[in-house]
Amino acid sequence: xxxxxxxxxxxxxxxxxVQIALGARMLSIDGHDDFNQGQISARLPGxxxxxxxxxxxxxxxxTPDQVVAASVHADSPVDPLAPPELPLHQAVYRARPDVNGxxxxxxPHTLVFGATDLPVRPVSHEGAHFTDRxxxxxDTSNTVLDxxxxxAIAKALDxxxxxxxxxxxxxxxxxxxxxxxxxxxxLERACRLQLLAEQSGQSYHWSTETDVRLKRDFIYADLxxxxxxxxxxxxxxxxxxxxxxxxxx
Numbered sequence: 001x002x003x004x005x006x007x008x009x010x011x012x013x014x015x016x017x018v019q020i021a022l023g024a025r026m027l028s029i030d031g032h033d034d035f036n037q038g039q040i041s042a043r044l045p046g047x048x049x050x051x052x053x054x055x056x057x058x059x060x061x062x063t064p065d066q067v068v069a070a071s072v073h074a075d076s077p078v079d080p081l082a083p084p085e086l087p088l089h090q091a092v093y094r095a096r097p098d099v100n101g102x103x104x105x106x107x108p109h110t111l112v113f114g115a116t117d118l119p120v121r122p123v124s125h126e127g128a129h130f131t132d133r134x135x136x137x138x139d140t141s142n143t144v145l146d147x148x149x150x151x152a153i154a155k156a157l158d159x160x161x162x163x164x165x166x167x168x169x170x171x172x173x174x175x176x177x178x179x180x181x182x183x184x185x186x187l188e189r190a191c192r193l194q195l196l197a198e199q200s201g202q203s204y205h206w207s208t209e210t211d212v213r214l215k216r217d218f219i220y221a222d223l224x225x226x227x228x229x230x231x232x233x234x235x236x237x238x239x240x241x242x243x244x245x246x247x248x249x
Contacts, residue, residue, distance in 0.1 A: 101178070
């Protein structure tokens with residue numbers, strides 16, 4: 001990993017690199033691959049340095065040594081292998097001190113859902129997490145190459161859990177990279193299931209506000225998210241046995 005000791009201890013930075021690599025592989029299994037596009041990043045709470053999958057590798061081939069360090073500050077030096085959409089991550093981390101993990105991907109159902117004017121409904125457990133917590137960014141569908149666009153996306157995100165980028169994909173944030181990776185998968189499933197309901201041609205129903213609250217408190221509590229992460233990490237090791245040699249995230 002490049003510049004692994006830029007913030008915190010080398011051990012802490014190395015742990016984040018493992019989590020980023022595992023999260024990337026989870027996203028690949030969940031259908032988020034788009035050549036080498038898309039990013040997953042993480043930082044230690046309160047740090048101005050974060051770590052991100054490099055620009056050359058895809059989610060399906062990410063390893064801990066393919067993670068680079070970056071600063072939240074736009075005027076800081078940039079690693080040559082940092083992804084071009086670094087401004088998106090920088091802007092969100094600056095705007096949201098509570099966010100320590102970010103996923104941006106072109107997951108197909110998330111992308112298609114963002115091309116519609118549908119609000120996310122709690123059709124499924126997954127939809128309950130994002131109901132009234134998902135922003136929409138429509139200024140451009142292009143690659144996020146500048147701070148101004150990154151800041152506009154952060155504004156559309158506001159205090160939410162994610163933001164749809166119209167005709168581009170989605171951005172999901174979390175208090176840790178574990179949360180961001182799990183909830184990126186949750187968003188893709190929520191979009192897929194609601195699109196299936198729409199395609200049925202029939203009227204459909206969704207959970208009550210009370211059930212939404214209860215689902216968030218139980219199904220997506222921190223302990224539950226950790227168990228989903230652990231399951232997904234085991235799945236990664238079954239698909240790519242070499243991942244079992246990485247230090248546990």
